[in-house]
Amino acid sequence: MPDETAATPATPPAPTLFTWEFAADPYPAYAWLREHSPVHRTTLPSGVDAWLVTRYADARQALADARLSKNRGHHSEGANAKNKVGIPGERGADLMTHLLNIDPPDHTRLRRLVSKAFTPRRIAEFAPRVQELTDRLIDGLQMDEAGAVKSEADLIHEFAFPLPIYTICDLLGVPPEDQDDFRDWAGMMIRHGGGPRGGVARSVKKMRAYLLELIHRKRADPGDDLISGLIKASDHGEHLSENEAAAMAFILLFAGFETTVNLIGNGVYTLLRHPEQRAQLQASIARGETDLLETAVEELLRYDGPVELATWRFATQSLTIGGQRIGEGEPVLVVLAAADRDPDRFDGPDTLDLARRDNQHVGYGHGIHYCLGAPLARLEAQSALATLLTRLPDLRLAADPDDLRWRGGLIMRGLRTLPVGFTPEAGAGE
Numbered sequence: 001m002p003d004e005t006a007a008t009p010a011t012p013p014a015p016t017l018f019t020w021e022f023a024a025d026p027y028p029a030y031a032w033l034r035e036h037s038p039v040h041r042t043t044l045p046s047g048v049d050a051w052l053v054t055r056y057a058d059a060r061q062a063l064a065d066a067r068l069s070k071n072r073g074h075h076s077e078g079a080n081a082k083n084k085v086g087i088p089g090e091r092g093a094d095l096m097t098h099l100l101n102i103d104p105p106d107h108t109r110l111r112r113l114v115s116k117a118f119t120p121r122r123i124a125e126f127a128p129r130v131q132e133l134t135d136r137l138i139d140g141l142q143m144d145e146a147g148a149v150k151s152e153a154d155l156i157h158e159f160a161f162p163l164p165i166y167t168i169c170d171l172l173g174v175p176p177e178d179q180d181d182f183r184d185w186a187g188m189m190i191r192h193g194g195g196p197r198g199g200v201a202r203s204v205k206k207m208r209a210y211l212l213e214l215i216h217r218k219r220a221d222p223g224d225d226l227i228s229g230l231i232k233a234s235d236h237g238e239h240l241s242e243n244e245a246a247a248m249a250f251i252l253l254f255a256g257f258e259t260t261v262n263l264i265g266n267g268v269y270t271l272l273r274h275p276e277q278r279a280q281l282q283a284s285i286a287r288g289e290t291d292l293l294e295t296a297v298e299e300l301l302r303y304d305g306p307v308e309l310a311t312w313r314f315a316t317q318s319l320t321i322g323g324q325r326i327g328e329g330e331p332v333l334v335v336l337a338a339a340d341r342d343p344d345r346f347d348g349p350d351t352l353d354l355a356r357r358d359n360q361h362v363g364y365g366h367g368i369h370y371c372l373g374a375p376l377a378r379l380e381a382q383s384a385l386a387t388l389l390t391r392l393p394d395l396r397l398a399a400d401p402d403d404l405r406w407r408g409g410l411i412m413r414g415l416r417t418l419p420v421g422f423t424p425e426a427g428a429g430e
């Protein structure tokens with residue numbers, strides 16, 4: 001007989017979002033939301049009210065829903081709230097009119113044009129250059145500034161951070177002598193990305209002036225690089241304007257930079273915490289196989305990917321997601337990290353399985369804004385992981401996981417530092 005007096009288990013209390021504890025491990029809170037409040041109204045740290053969408057099926061629907069606009073002009077809360085979601089103007093005006101902030105038909109036109117220059121073939125041809133950069137950075141990890149051999153490093157600052165910035169600069173055609181400026185500007189943005197003014201605004205301004213100048217130079221003297229490709233790209237006789245080309249170069253840098261830093265940082269951290277699977281991956285790479293490396297990068301993206309929440313969307317009319325009514329003008333944030341741990345879609349969603357096959361995660365988004373740079377991200381992550389695990393086979397965490405700090409930003413998920421130890425290679429520092 002069932003015990004009629006036993007209380008049905010009470011719903012555990014709603015978790016507190018956006019604290020430091022939440023940043024360190026948001027997944028239990030996301031599990032609660034998926035189960036008890038899958039489309040959840042919350043007040044963000046900036047003071048803006050928004051809906052969080054946490055189930056996989058709802059996330060896919062929302063990401064592909066044309067009634068959700070990327071144009072911040074649709075936000076209902078007026079100019080004040082728009083500034084809190086990071087409206088253009090403060091951050092360098094024209095650069096913000098980019099793919100992630102616009103809807104069709106402008107989006108369709110610009111995406112078609114950039115796709116002519118940013119082709120999978122161009123990315124594949126770039127593989128040897130990415131490998132060269134990866135190798136150079138791994139040489140650097142083993143050497144201090146005076147040239148002496150060392151056996152500890154911060155993997156974020158010395159490896160995960162420079163790899164994508166130099167890669168994108170090379171791809172765009174930024175000359176080597178100017179790339180350290182980009183590194184500084186990007187560093188400013190990643191450190192203070194959520195902050196509204198000051199150094200970030202200055203960095204964006206400098207970057208814009210530089211990019212416009214570079215576009216002028218490339219127009220006069222085109223090369224085999226992506227900026228020259230963007231200038232040349234035409235569709236039905238249409239070209240990108242200079243401002244559009246600068247905004248495109250900026251979004252490639254901006255969207256392709258911190259994401260990749262975090263994919264490498266979160267990915268290495270996860271591998272170091274799963275020694276058995278890491279050993280299997282290492283053995284497979286040593287045998288010259290690529291299958292497990294490829295599924296591993298996808299699984300690391302699903303398990304603890306760099307983009308926690310997709311970028312802002314605004315309801316252009318009232319609509320229903322997961323049975324919840326969303327009012328016109330209200331902001332919607334799709335929580336990719338929650339959708340990718342949804343037990344209704346993934347078997348054992350909280351378990352890392354580097355060999356996972358049925359893995360259609362939403363880490364790169366979905367629909368018309370699906371990540372344009374996914375082939376480049378895969379190339380960089382595969383090159384970074386394979387080379388690190390091959391050249392520094394005893395790579396280990398050199399900090400207590402409880403002491404590691406996660407960046408507190410809204411959209412991205414990544415570590416501030418990742419101290420690692422290793423045995424330097426024979427000949428390191430020479």
Ligand code: HEM
Nearest residue numbers: 099100255256259260263310311364365369371372373377
């Ligand atoms: C869009 C993730 C790397 C360029 C997106 C979106 C996601 C994403 C989730 C869609 C956002 C939304 O719908 O709100 C990632 C991840 C990366 C990565 C996880 C891993 C490293 C890159 C790289 C580049 C890049 C390397 C280019 C160099 C873009 C661009 C868009 C985009 C241009 C906007 C596409 C559009 O609106 O049509 N990315 N990204 N991403 N990504 Fe990536």
